[in-house]
Amino acid sequence: MMLLELRELSVIRRNREVLRDVGLSIAAGELVGLIGPNGAGKSTLMEAAIGLIPFSGVSNLAAMDATARARAAAYLPQSREIAWPVSVEDLVALGRIPWPGSGRSSEDRKAIEAAMTRMGLEPFRHRTALRLSGGEQARALIARALAQEAPLLIADEPVAGLDPAQQLACLRLFQGLAGEGRGLLVSIHDLGLAARFCSRLVLLAKGRILADGSPDHVLRDEVIREAFGITTRRIDTPDGPAILPI
Numbered sequence: 001m002m003l004l005e006l007r008e009l010s011v012i013r014r015n016r017e018v019l020r021d022v023g024l025s026i027a028a029g030e031l032v033g034l035i036g037p038n039g040a041g042k043s044t045l046m047e048a049a050i051g052l053i054p055f056s057g058v059s060n061l062a063a064m065d066a067t068a069r070a071r072a073a074a075y076l077p078q079s080r081e082i083a084w085p086v087s088v089e090d091l092v093a094l095g096r097i098p099w100p101g102s103g104r105s106s107e108d109r110k111a112i113e114a115a116m117t118r119m120g121l122e123p124f125r126h127r128t129a130l131r132l133s134g135g136e137q138a139r140a141l142i143a144r145a146l147a148q149e150a151p152l153l154i155a156d157e158p159v160a161g162l163d164p165a166q167q168l169a170c171l172r173l174f175q176g177l178a179g180e181g182r183g184l185l186v187s188i189h190d191l192g193l194a195a196r197f198c199s200r201l202v203l204l205a206k207g208r209i210l211a212d213g214s215p216d217h218v219l220r221d222e223v224i225r226e227a228f229g230i231t232t233r234r235i236d237t238p239d240g241p242a243i244l245p246i
Ligand SMILES: Nc1ncnc2c1ncn2[C@@H]1O[C@H](COP(=O)(O)OP(=O)(O)OP(=O)(O)O)[C@@H](O)[C@H]1O
Pocket: 013, 014, 018, 036, 037, 038, 039, 040, 041, 042, 043, 044, 045
């Protein structure tokens, strides 16, 4: 079953075409890494897919009403903004808004607790979210998205700003979610982490999809050179490839 279907998606921002005719489908069980240079249009693609900005073309999510969409997909924006001085627990509970009970049913409690445990947030439960470190805030916001329990998670640079242990924990968690049958679209700049953890990579450059497929297929030298203007040194280790930009 396709959780995300984008067809001929184009976006114009400030009179400039930022995305042109992008087609992308994500099935249950896929952990798709969205890679590409700064300004390639990764955030724009996610924002259009979820219906936050105007676009032409088709997005199955944007076509839904707000409640159906919030049950179909959780979205973690790149800007990690927490607007009010709420506790971490209350912040995570906001993920339950699309569901009946709005945070107070026993199902809501279970989802909130599971999300907090998965992100290691129990010690912060009663702390004011605004007073956490940047990385801790990021984990709290990921937990809020997990509590939403949507079949699709769209996350814009979810591991940016996390320490190496938290990056690994987060990507392992995402792999586990894919293994449970959820779909994930995750933008990421670290090509090594992308290659190790994602089942598929989509490389966006200048508003178009330059390559889409297995990490080995997408991270070929000539493709990386065309997209980023660099070469990479790849070392295969028992733990997966290490990719060094040169
Ligand atoms: N709110 C906006 N208004 C106008 N133009 C925008 C806006 N947001 C982004 N852009 C432009 O759209 C293009 C794509 O930006 P986008 O943020 O989607 O790229 P990205 O691939 O996510 O980049 P990064 O890796 O730096 O996060 C850029 O040229 C950017 O300047």
